[in-house]
Amino acid sequence: MGRYDLALIGFGGVNRALAELISQSGDRLAGELGFALRVVAITDLRAGSLVDTDGIDLTPLLAAEPGELSFAGLAGGSADPRNEWVIREVPADIVVEATFTNPSDGEPALSHVRWALESGKHVCTTNKGPVALAGRALKRLAAERGVSFEFEGSVLSGTPILRTAERMFGGLEITGVQSIMNGTSNYILGRLEVGIELSAAIAEAQELGYAEADPTADIEGHDVQLKVMILANEVLGADLRREDVFREGISAITPHEVRDAASKGLRWKLVGSATRHEDGSVDARVAPLALPADHPLAGISGPVNAVAFHTDLLGTVTVCGPGAGRVETAYALLSDIIAIHQRHADDETAPVRRVLQETHRV
Numbered sequence: 001m002g003r004y005d006l007a008l009i010g011f012g013g014v015n016r017a018l019a020e021l022i023s024q025s026g027d028r029l030a031g032e033l034g035f036a037l038r039v040v041a042i043t044d045l046r047a048g049s050l051v052d053t054d055g056i057d058l059t060p061l062l063a064a065e066p067g068e069l070s071f072a073g074l075a076g077g078s079a080d081p082r083n084e085w086v087i088r089e090v091p092a093d094i095v096v097e098a099t100f101t102n103p104s105d106g107e108p109a110l111s112h113v114r115w116a117l118e119s120g121k122h123v124c125t126t127n128k129g130p131v132a133l134a135g136r137a138l139k140r141l142a143a144e145r146g147v148s149f150e151f152e153g154s155v156l157s158g159t160p161i162l163r164t165a166e167r168m169f170g171g172l173e174i175t176g177v178q179s180i181m182n183g184t185s186n187y188i189l190g191r192l193e194v195g196i197e198l199s200a201a202i203a204e205a206q207e208l209g210y211a212e213a214d215p216t217a218d219i220e221g222h223d224v225q226l227k228v229m230i231l232a233n234e235v236l237g238a239d240l241r242r243e244d245v246f247r248e249g250i251s252a253i254t255p256h257e258v259r260d261a262a263s264k265g266l267r268w269k270l271v272g273s274a275t276r277h278e279d280g281s282v283d284a285r286v287a288p289l290a291l292p293a294d295h296p297l298a299g300i301s302g303p304v305n306a307v308a309f310h311t312d313l314l315g316t317v318t319v320c321g322p323g324a325g326r327v328e329t330a331y332a333l334l335s336d337i338i339a340i341h342q343r344h345a346d347d348e349t350a351p352v353r354r355v356l357q358e359t360h361r362v
């Protein structure tokens with residue numbers, strides 16, 4: 001059986017959840033998917049870096065409290081993350097980027113992704129920064145190097161919204177999208193409705209693993225701004241920059257307004273939308289809206305997200321599912337790895353083929 005060796009960049013909630021999945025369910029997944037997964041490198045700003053090209057034993061790492069994990073002193077370990085060296089030099093097949101999202105310039109994740117693609121490694125990421133701010137250039141670089149750049153988890157976490165649009169909407173003209181794409185703000189609005197204070201609701205969203213490292217990005221709409229850019233660029237053929245997308249968050253909405261709206265059958269939602277005009281131009285914006293109960297997005301609660309696609313032949317098609325969560329987002333990474341396998345399993349240089357040949361099974 002073939003195998004993919006992974007380098008995990010960032011070892012916070014999402015990449016830990018992926019490591020847990022591999023550690024606990026790797027054999028079952030290998031039987032089902034036809035390839036095994038092995039982690040050969042991990043880097044993290046706080047923990048440092050750890051490399052073992054024979055495969056890292058994940059069990060003791062996952063047993064440690066996240067805040068207390070340090071790779072210094074372990075064989076192949078260092079207190080320094082050594083991101084560039086690990087990404088460029090360690091012989092991994094796939095670099096899995098899950099450091100924090102930087103809405104301003106996408107760094108350092110943008111460099112991580114670029115280094116990996118330049119080194120001829122496939123990349124999967126849940127990080128919205130590189131995809132929203134440099135998606136076109138990175139896809140071009142990946143194509144030049146004959147590798148894949150996958151980012152399903154950058155929009156709607158594990159819910160396969162980008163692949164659904166790409167693979168299932170053939171022949172449809174999509175004229176616009178209206179969406180709820182931030183689990184944290186949607187969760188918080190629901191908590192305000194039942195009388196929880198804003199600061200307590202934010203703390204809950206952090207504890208549950210939904211919030212960004214800096215939750216301002218969730219509350220003030222930066223996160224949705226990036227996701228609208230990704231969706232519009234991928235689905236509507238746009239080439240939006242951040243300054244093209246009007247942004248207003250939920251911080252100005254008071255708990256009283258939320259409860260008052262609910263008593264009138266309205267629900268405040270942070271809505272990201274994009275519309276394509278006849279001349280091909282695309283307008284996009286992020287703003288809170290008080291939606292009537294019969295709106296397709298009004299009933300979307302908690303960390304669940306949804307995208308309503310406006311199409312010519314089907315009218316409105318709404319897809320909903322988890323929009324945040326560690327395990328849910330780790331699933332997005334697994335789905336990216338499966339996509340890489342499906343695309344490259346027949347390549348001359350594909351890792352699966354290479355391993356099969358090495359072990360003389362073909």
Ligand SMILES: NC(=O)C1=CN([C@@H]2O[C@H](COP(=O)(O)OP(=O)(O)OC[C@H]3O[C@@H](n4cnc5c(N)ncnc54)[C@H](O)[C@@H]3O)[C@@H](O)[C@H]2O)C=CC1
Binds near residue numbers: 012157212
């Ligand atoms: N948690 C969620 O529900 C979702 C998260 N995402 C995105 O996935 C990414 C990871 O999310 P989480 O794991 O929840 O975040 P997290 O904050 O739990 O983990 C990020 C990790 O990256 C590490 N890190 C930061 N800078 C680094 C650097 N320069 N080099 C190496 N490591 C570095 C941090 O020490 C931390 O352990 C973020 O970009 C986030 O926006 C996307 C969809 C959903």
Ligand SMILES: N[C@@H](CC=O)C(=O)O
Binds near residue numbers: 154212
């Ligand atoms: N903080 C984000 C995580 C996923 O992108 C959210 O709450 O949606």
